[in-house]
Amino acid sequence: MLFIVLLAMVAGFLALRLYSVLGKRTGHEQPLPKPAEERVAMPQPQRPVDQPADLREPAxxxxxxxxxxxxxxIxxxxxxxxAAQFLTGARSAYSMILDxxxxxxxxxxxxLVEDDVREGFDAAIADREAAGHVLDNRVVAIENAVITDARVESGVAEITVRFDADIAAVTRDKEGNVVAGSLSDAVQTHDIWTFSRRLRSDDPNWKLSETDEA
Structure with missing residues (x-):
């Protein structure tokens, strides 16, 4: 599905901004980087010395x-x-990837996603296009997002997040007629997404590596 150049530029800017936010500490006083700068892994400040490493409170x-x-x-x-910054970014990623x-x-x-996940999305998109269907969906609200699992294996960090969200979903045909769903009635969804990143990589960004339903 092709978009006009302006929308593509806007989507690209937002995606690159999100792509660098998961797990990175940022300050509200810092200006937004220019688009060209967003392709470069920015140095990240260390944990303040007065912040305990103990995770009981964040947990x-x-x-x-x-x-x-x-x-x-991790x-x-x-x-x-x-962890808090990661979860904020994960919420944004959830909406952006679904959109x-x-x-x-x-x-x-x-x-935003690893190759295996992208191939699955691509196949579903191709099937939808072949059927002549267009999705008119939107995330109404993310009611909850919580880290359910985390691990480091072979130098790769993985964090699993459960999202509980309300989604309005409508499927239309080529003429714009509603085939299924309703924008007035949001559906509760429960998704389990895993994000991953190679720790020794110079790239600080995380990608969606696995999806499932709760």
Whole structure:
């Protein structure tokens, strides 16, 4: 599905901004980087010395107990990592990736998801296009996002997040007629997404590496 140049530029800017935010500490006082700068891995400040490494308090707000050990391992391997910032970015990623999938925006998906996930999305998009269907979906609200698992294996960090969201979904045909769904009635969804990143890589960005339903 092709978009006009302006929309493609806007989508590209937003995707690259999101692509660099997962797990990175940022300050509200910092100006937004220019688009060209967003392709470069920016240096990240270290955890403040007065911030304890203990995860008991964040675990109450951000994660389930079984994820605590894995989160400790990730922080031990990367002192720049911040769980709260990661979860904020994961919420944005959830909406952005779904929006790209619904619109058939393969280019944005390439930036944000690993190859295996992208191939699955691409196949579903191709089937939809072959049927002449267009999705008119939107995320109404993300009611909850919590880290359910985390691990470091062979130098790769993986963090699993459960999203509980309300989504309005409509499928239309080529003429714009509604085939299924309704924009007035949001559907509750429960998705489990895993994001991954190679810790020793100079690239600080995370990508969606696995999807499932709760």
């Amino acid at each position: 109450q707000r951000l994660m389930e107990p079984q994820a605590e050990r894995g989160m400790r391992a 922080i031990d391997a990367d002192a720049r990592f911040d 790209a999938y619904w619109k058939g925006d393969r280019e944005t998906l390439t930036w």
